Amino acid sequence: MSPQETSRNAMLSRIRTALGRREGQLPPPLPEIYLRPSRPNLSTFFACIERLNGKTFKAGSPAEALAYVAALVKGKSAVASNSTVLRDCGIAALEEVTCAGADKTVLRALCAESDIGISSADFGLADTGTLVMLSSHQEPRMISLLPPLHIAIIPENRIIGNLDELLTLLPAPVEQTSSMVLITGPSRTGDIEQILVRGVHGPGELHVVVI
Amino acid sequence: MAANHPEKLSTTLADANLQLAIYAGTGRLIDHRKNAIAGDLLPDYEDLRTHANLLKKHTIDNLDYYLEQVEQNVAAHGGKVVFCNDGTEVADFILNLAKQRGAKLIVKSKSMTTEELDLNERLEHHDLEAVETDLGEYIIQLAGVKPYHIVAPALHMTRYDVADIFTDKLGIEREVVPEKQTMIARAVLRQKFLAADIGITGANFVVADSGAVVVVENEGNARLTSSAPKIHIAVAGIEKLIPRAQDLSVFLKLLGRSATGQALTSYTSFLSGPRRQGEVDGPEEFYLILVDNGRTKLLADPDRRQSLYCIRCGACLNHCPVYRKIGGHSYPWVYSGPIGAVITPQFHGVGKDPWLPFASSLCGACAEVCPVKIDIPKLLLDLRADVTAHKKEQGESKMERFAFQVFAWVMRHPRVYALGGRVAAAFGPKGGEWLSSAPWFLNVAPVRGWLSQRDLPPPAAKSFRQIWRER
Amino acid sequence: MSNRASLFVTCIVDQLFPNVGVSMAAVLERIGWAIDFNPAQTCCGQPAFNSGYRAEARSVALHFLDVFRDAEYIVVPSGSCTSMITHHFSELFAAEPARLEEVRSLEKRVWEFSRFLLEVAKVEGVGASYGCVATYHDSCHALRELKIKSGPRLLLSKVKGLELREMEIAEECCGFGGTFSVKFAEVSGGMARTKIESIQKTGADVVVSIDSSCLMQLQGALHRAKLPVRTMHLAELLASR
Numbered sequence: 001m002s003p004q005e006t007s008r009n010a011m012l013s014r015i016r017t018a019l020g021r022r023e024g025q026l027p028p029p030l031p032e033i034y035l036r037p038s039r040p041n042l043s044t045f046f047a048c049i050e051r052l053n054g055k056t057f058k059a060g061s062p063a064e065a066l067a068y069v070a071a072l073v074k075g076k077s078a079v080a081s082n083s084t085v086l087r088d089c090g091i092a093a094l095e096e097v098t099c100a101g102a103d104k105t106v107l108r109a110l111c112a113e114s115d116i117g118i119s120s121a122d123f124g125l126a127d128t129g130t131l132v133m134l135s136s137h138q139e140p141r142m143i144s145l146l147p148p149l150h151i152a153i154i155p156e157n158r159i160i161g162n163l164d165e166l167l168t169l170l171p172a173p174v175e176q177t178s179s180m181v182l183i184t185g186p187s188r189t190g191d192i193e194q195i196l197v198r199g200v201h202g203p204g205e206l207h208v209v210v211i
Numbered sequence: 212m213a214a215n216h217p218e219k220l221s222t223t224l225a226d227a228n229l230q231l232a233i234y235a236g237t238g239r240l241i242d243h244r245k246n247a248i249a250g251d252l253l254p255d256y257e258d259l260r261t262h263a264n265l266l267k268k269h270t271i272d273n274l275d276y277y278l279e280q281v282e283q284n285v286a287a288h289g290g291k292v293v294f295c296n297d298g299t300e301v302a303d304f305i306l307n308l309a310k311q312r313g314a315k316l317i318v319k320s321k322s323m324t325t326e327e328l329d330l331n332e333r334l335e336h337h338d339l340e341a342v343e344t345d346l347g348e349y350i351i352q353l354a355g356v357k358p359y360h361i362v363a364p365a366l367h368m369t370r371y372d373v374a375d376i377f378t379d380k381l382g383i384e385r386e387v388v389p390e391k392q393t394m395i396a397r398a399v400l401r402q403k404f405l406a407a408d409i410g411i412t413g414a415n416f417v418v419a420d421s422g423a424v425v426v427v428e429n430e431g432n433a434r435l436t437s438s439a440p441k442i443h444i445a446v447a448g449i450e451k452l453i454p455r456a457q458d459l460s461v462f463l464k465l466l467g468r469s470a471t472g473q474a475l476t477s478y479t480s481f482l483s484g485p486r487r488q489g490e491v492d493g494p495e496e497f498y499l500i501l502v503d504n505g506r507t508k509l510l511a512d513p514d515r516r517q518s519l520y521c522i523r524c525g526a527c528l529n530h531c532p533v534y535r536k537i538g539g540h541s542y543p544w545v546y547s548g549p550i551g552a553v554i555t556p557q558f559h560g561v562g563k564d565p566w567l568p569f570a571s572s573l574c575g576a577c578a579e580v581c582p583v584k585i586d587i588p589k590l591l592l593d594l595r596a597d598v599t600a601h602k603k604e605q606g607e608s609k610m611e612r613f614a615f616q617v618f619a620w621v622m623r624h625p626r627v628y629a630l631g632g633r634v635a636a637a638f639g640p641k642g643g644e645w646l647s648s649a650p651w652f653l654n655v656a657p658v659r660g661w662l663s664q665r666d667l668p669p670p671a672a673k674s675f676r677q678i679w680r681e682r
Numbered sequence: 683m684s685n686r687a688s689l690f691v692t693c694i695v696d697q698l699f700p701n702v703g704v705s706m707a708a709v710l711e712r713i714g715w716a717i718d719f720n721p722a723q724t725c726c727g728q729p730a731f732n733s734g735y736r737a738e739a740r741s742v743a744l745h746f747l748d749v750f751r752d753a754e755y756i757v758v759p760s761g762s763c764t765s766m767i768t769h770h771f772s773e774l775f776a777a778e779p780a781r782l783e784e785v786r787s788l789e790k791r792v793w794e795f796s797r798f799l800l801e802v803a804k805v806e807g808v809g810a811s812y813g814c815v816a817t818y819h820d821s822c823h824a825l826r827e828l829k830i831k832s833g834p835r836l837l838l839s840k841v842k843g844l845e846l847r848e849m850e851i852a853e854e855c856c857g858f859g860g861t862f863s864v865k866f867a868e869v870s871g872g873m874a875r876t877k878i879e880s881i882q883k884t885g886a887d888v889v890v891s892i893d894s895s896c897l898m899q900l901q902g903a904l905h906r907a908k909l910p911v912r913t914m915h916l917a918e919l920l921a922s923r
């Protein structure tokens with residue numbers, strides 16, 4: 001047995017002795033699942049984001065979303081995820097925008113240099129103004145993280161009520177991704193005298209566009 | 212009666228600026244929490260607490276089962292669970308891995324568990340650079356001190372303290388504006404993130420049915436730590452388990468609000484295993500280190516077990532009038548405040564810091580706000596009984612024990628009790644004035660202790676029982 | 683229902699603040715209750731219990747059980763002592779089923795004074811009058827273990843001439859904590875001073891509580907700071923006319 005296995009077995013047997021349990025003994029039934037899904041509401045979603053100093057925009061059409069983004073990226077450098085949402089509204093084709101591609105190293109350098117990261121989001125949680133990001137070939141982790149400004153484009157039918165509804169729709173996120181991140185407002189800290197400062201390590205600015 | 216508590220306690224009380232910093236800092240956190248659960252903002256707050264408590268109880272009562280479950284599920288997603296008994300085993304594992312992979316630089320995001328294990332010190336000993344990346348943690352790492360508070364590590368520092376530390380350690384020009392200080396840290400740490408070989412995070416929750424860790428933060432440093440380097444190691448105490456992904460909602464709703472008054476913190480990462488086939492980025496390797504380091508000692512007693520329910524929200528510290536006076540560094544271990552006073556003696560033995568369970572007025576503010584309903588005052592009382600039993604075994608505190616035996620005997624003998632009271636009154640000062648100093652025959656430690664802060668009431672000329680008899 | 687109440691005059695009240703006991707008796711008699719006082723009573727044992735001396739606390743608790751075996755309503759001018767009896771005696775006899783039974787019966791018969799007035803005697807106004815600006819200090823055990831919050835305030839609101847002003851931190855501990863007050867005197871004193879600041883801000887001239895131990899702490903600190911604010915037990919206010 002390796003030393004690691006020895007530690008493991010010793011720990012588990014200590015625990016069983018202390019708890020008075022046998023190896024392989026099943027636990028009694030779990031307390032029931034406590035989820036209270038709420039109804040989606042776009043204005044709550046926007047209000048929450050704005051309260052956290054995020055910007056919001058309701059685009060009537062993909063073209064409106066494109067125009068909003070185009071104005072933001074003008075004269076700046078931006079990196080966009082491989083999401084079909086971005087492609088469909090033509091954001092990926094903007095002059096200032098480079099697409100993420102599939103190479104981790106290239107992408108990282110790109111994200112580290114870009115002024116703006118543009119992504120989609122898998123869901124929006126209305127009650128808290130939260131973006132739900134599942135890492136995938138379409139959505140790398142770094143785009144919403146390294147650039148100082150993050151723009152998220154999300155179709156309106158993706159706005160759901162709350163975390164409880166998310167976990168009802170997605171009871172096992174690990175089956176789909178190695179990383180699910182809930183983003184609620186810009187990066188912030190209060191570590192110096194609890195003075196709120198935005199944009200510590202993640203983006204200090206957040207724009208959410210709902211189509 | 213000597214309490215042999217640390218010097219730090221008195222110096223903290225004597226430092227007016229520090230007193231203000233602690234009181235104001237915790238006060239703001241109290242307000243934030245209150246505003247986040249007030250009125251109908253979270254109508255099922257009490258139900259959530261009850262449920263969180265039930266879930267933690269269930270998990271801890273069946274801990275071995277869920278540990279094995281998480282081990283399997285982490286493996287199923289290409290990661291590995293490593294069980295470690297103590298800090299040495301954790302450090303050995305990481306050092307070994309670093310050596311095999313040729314790693315030199317480690318970035319860390321805030322983790323009380325690694326603080327508890329002195330992990331940074333252990334790693335630096337072997338020429339590995341381990342950099343804290345949470346702003347508060349980074350500041351205190353530069354300053355070379357332990358976290359002052361489990362949620363706000365640099366709670367006790369002002370911007371001027373930070374300016375001094377940055378000038379001294381980073382060799383930069385003095386900067387006193389928090390926004391600018393933050394940007395300085397951002398720039399330094401960004402380079403570290405991009406160059407790091409290993410990222411070490413803690414875990415707020417370890418989800419058994421998913422083989423996942425959940426990390427809650429505001430800055431984005433935990434996301435970077437877990438995603439930028441090739442290797443992600445999450446270090447967690449074995450008590451961090453929860454059974455199901457669907458249980459997360461209960462805990463997340465309570466944690467953010469109790470800690471900082473946030474419905475959800477800026478970032479909540481739910482991570483399982485290394486990056487998958489097809490995903491563009493993320494770590495190549497994922498390890499979850501589950502640490503005992505004394506936790507199993509708390510399992511034997513069904514009542515004491517609840518000490519392990521803690522989700523480290525810090526609310527009990529903020530609301531503790533004692534913490535708010537003596538601050539985080541008066542406590543002997545990295546865990547301060549009420550929860551520190553409860554777990555430290557259980558991890559280290561009651562003989563080590565016997566004063567700790569007594570450093571409480573038992574006001575119960577901690578239990579009132581604890582999101583997982585740990586009965587901290589009860590645990591403190593139980594630990595006090597442990598301490599006196601331990602002292603008896605050691606033959607210590609004989610005077611105190613004798614005093615309480617006399618007390619109990621007198622209280623069982625009403626006549627003696629009544630007489631004793633009247634003798635004190637007969638010798639006591641007349642005139643009904645409160646005393647600001649002790650007459651010679653009352654010059655004993657408890658009276659001196661009382662009088663060091665306040666005036667003392669004189670014994671009544673007639674006790675109630677006398678008055679009643681005479682009426 | 684017999685209208686007969688047995689007083690438990692806690693040791694602090696008996697020896698240091700007898701007027702609180704006298705006042706409590708006066709109020710109860712005024713509203714038509716007959717009073718018993720069994721002089722065999724002493725203390726609830728809390729000092730020993732809180733200091734970790736369980737055997738000693740248990741022996742005092744046994745004495746208490748004996749003294750009040752036949753009392754139907756036991757009325758106590760203290761939240762802390764009430765809570766010791768109703769919330770902690772059971773812990774002392776956890777392994778003794780027969781005693782535990784006795785404790786369970788006792789728990790139902792013990793009433794903190796303000797709660798007794800409102801829930802047993804069912805009176806809100808007791809015909810008291812006292813001109814002052816008062817602020818109410820929530821004592822910890824009454825508030826958090828007995829959940830007494832609005833009752834005393836309601837009773838105070840019926841006192842003629844009394845204006846009640848809430849302080850900002852009414853629920854914060856005064857710092858007494860039994861032996862804590864002398865073992866950690868500096869901390870305890872600091873807590874008292876924080877509380878006093880908040881009291882002062884209300885402009886009240888009287889601090890009211892239902893626990894004499896808190897009031898001893900606060901009055902001691904007020905005296906030391908040479909502040910003219912007085913402390914009064916709720917019973918004393920309700921007895922005034």
Ligand code: SF4
Nearest residue numbers: 521522524525527581
């Ligand atoms: S004991 Fe409760 S209140 Fe204190 S930190 Fe832990 S969870 Fe939070």
